[in-house]
Amino acid sequence: MGVVTEPQPSRRRATVHDVAREAGVSRGTVSRVLNGGYVSEQARAAIEAAIRTVGYVPNTAARNLVMQRSRAVGFIVHEPHALFLEDPNIGAIMLGANTVLSDADLQMVCLVTDSARDTERVTRYLSGGFVDGVIIVSARAADPITDAVVRLGVPAAFVGHPQTTVPLPWVGIDNFTAARDITRQLAKTGRKRVGMVAAALDRDSGADRLAGFKEALGDTFDPDLVVEIPLYEYTAGLRATQELLERAPDVDGIFAASDAVAAGVLTALRRSGRTVPDDVGVVGFDDSSWAERCFPPLSTVHQPAAGVGERAAQLVVAQLAGQDVPRDGVLLDSPIVWRDSA
């Protein structure tokens, strides 16, 4: 039975100015309260009272909507669970990106997608304008997230080379050349029967490392000495090595497609009674923090993971600033680090 009053379109919405005037404080102080910063208890009480009096509604999300700016950049890790845990590079890439985004006062929001349902939800999240840009790690061919990014025109950069041709910049390393060079160096330690535990052949990194390995060995390449596993993963590396040793007990050198795989190779060799590097030389790929904690410490390819994350973030920040960036690849150096495993 009450009287329903229509909202009055002419009535001005209360602003931070109104709150500040009512509370007798500066706008900056009001902003600090709204943004969760520190102010004196007295000022806070006055501002909270003023907010109620003038009917102010903080409106950050609406402002972001209007400005098309969330001040957030998504960091999308498109990996199955196991790999995310196995790959210490992802953390380093993430922290490198965070440093650059933080300098630009952008909030990095990391979105993990390890299922079809995650992928669908992340795609929705991107469409909802919750981020102004994205960094995508490990995009696969025919990836709905990549498709959505391209369709929505979200400023983006990839870590690693997406296998589909998309008009977006990417940052990576030259996996082919690095794999070729470390295989050559392994062979030069006097190895005659060099095998490989190859991984993730459905991505450019995995496929390129195998191609580099073949190139290095040339005529001496023997396909029987290559065992393939689906992911860069310890347990798979261990089992693959057991298979390799059954096939070719005389193998005397092994290139593991990643450090985690190499750790599995070392365990399998130890269990078979072989010593490293005397009986078998082993090299890895990544130079993750655990490479030097293996026993013996791994000879490996250094991936500039933090640098890759920084560069990818810079490419997104540049696009957000309206700059043109080349829609192709940036390759960073990946030197060989020689330790004791070969």
Place this chain on the structure above:
Amino acid sequence: MGVVTEPQPSRRRATVHDVAREAGVSRGTVSRVLNGGYVSEQARAAIEAAIRTVGYVPNTAARNLVMQRSRAVGFIVHEPHALFLEDPNIGAIMLGANTVLSDADLQMVCLVTDSARDTERVTRYLSGGFVDGVIIVSARAADPITDAVVRLGVPAAFVGHPQTTVPLPWVGIDNFTAARDITRQLAKTGRKRVGMVAAALDRDSGADRLAGFKEALGDTFDPDLVVEIPLYEYTAGLRATQELLERAPDVDGIFAASDAVAAGVLTALRRSGRTVPDDVGVVGFDDSSWAERCFPPLSTVHQPAAGVGERAAQLVVAQLAGQDVPRDGVLLDSPIVWRDSA
């Protein structure tokens, strides 16, 4: 000199219905396009034309604002760079949380804070309504993020026990009892001079592990056999062990406060010419994926990291559903896993 038309308040904003009618497709098909899903090229073209014709503006952020629902939950990792990379548990906790949030159709957004600037920005992000709830890992005493969460009344759960008394639920393990029990088991292998590399004494986990160690040794506890390091970290563990061996060359057992620290202990012992477990027995804490890749594989305390993440996420989901949850701690089991290092 044109005529400025005031916006007509009575004019209805175009909806998805209007777009669907105009395009001659179902609402569901329009939604799929808006959410970045797959539709035929023909349907997409028709819908895009219809969106322009009826003047439809996708309004996800505004809807979220009105509903007070972003359908996102923040996962805040409050760690310095080094520790984030050193601690494989964080990834496992994150993935455990993601599984539960994903089932609830909530987007997990991971926010890394490793500087004062990050902390300020994350606090702002929380205040801006970009997340409906938060999971906080490694909150420290007097943490501005914790303060903001409490002040804003954001549904939250902590991983680990925050050292300030906050009226919020937390999930963890009984570090004291686990440390006491594994120290006792180490001592029972016939060790007479048991030391500890203690870490992170500014947090409950680190302080409780040291207290459990003392409790286990009782009268035989010797403060000279404890070396303290600031973080759970490999290099610090290595150096601390070198110091311990100088102080007490007769040490025959070492409890390392984490697996990463234990890896440093193993390296230092190997460099000093001691064998493990014959000369010195070593135990760790975490049972991270790398525990079994150490040489020798580590005897350690299993942290149910994925389970901790799942439980914390369940507590946030329950609060979002309007359920009351106890504002205290949930302790999960942390059994001892005995391998070859002691």
